[in-house]
Amino acid sequence: MSNTPISVQGYQKLEQELDRLKKERPIVIQAIKEAREEGDLKENAGYDAARERQGFLEARINYIESKLSAFNVVDLNTLSGNKVIFGATVRVVDIDTDEEKEFTLLGPDEADFASGSISISSPVGSALLGHEEGEEITIDIPKGRVTYEILSIEFRGA
Known part of the structure; x- marks a missing residue:
């Protein structure tokens, strides 16, 4: 198995999600039972929705459980250096447009572009x-080719 890096906070967030999903299991099972008691399952939207939710829950639980043992948990507060690595916050400028961007490089299971983090497995992350x-x-990148100049590399921790 691979050793995918993840921050302490990202790991804890996945553990919390796993706990929440496992607590939701009995609620979904009860909803399926109640929907079954209503009779005809062919046209029972409540039953269909509960079964769909159960499928999602089980798939997500299995995914998280399978990933947890493969993670290499990294404390972002211990990182430093002058090269871009997992956990670094990198400020770049697009050479063609002069547009500045900032990315924090995290693992694929915790990266969130909307909050300014990208995966080390993404085209930009792996190139940096x-x-x-x-x-x-x-x-x-999917939109074509971009050239960035690295302006700064910081390690901000958690």
């Missing part, structure tokens, strides 16, 4: 890994 301030990196 190992580089230093001042370097230019050309990256093939």
Whole structure:
């Protein structure tokens, strides 16, 4: 199995989600039981919805449980350096547009572009890994090709 990095906070968040999902199991099972008692299952929207929710719950529980043992938990407060690594917050400028962006590189199970973090497995994340301030990196992204210059690398911890 691979050793996927994840922050302490990301790991705890997944553990909390797993706990919440497991607590929801009996509620969904009860909803299925009650919907069954209503009779005809062919046209029972409540039954269909409860079965669909049960399928989602079980799939997500299985996914999280299978991933937890494969994680390499990293305390972001212990990181430092002058190269882009997991946990680094990188400020870049697009060479063509002068648009500045900032990314925190995290694992695929905790990255959230909307909150400013990207996965180390993404095209941009993987291209930035190992580089230093001042370097230019050309990256093939879904919209085409972009060239970034790394302006700064910080380690902000949690």
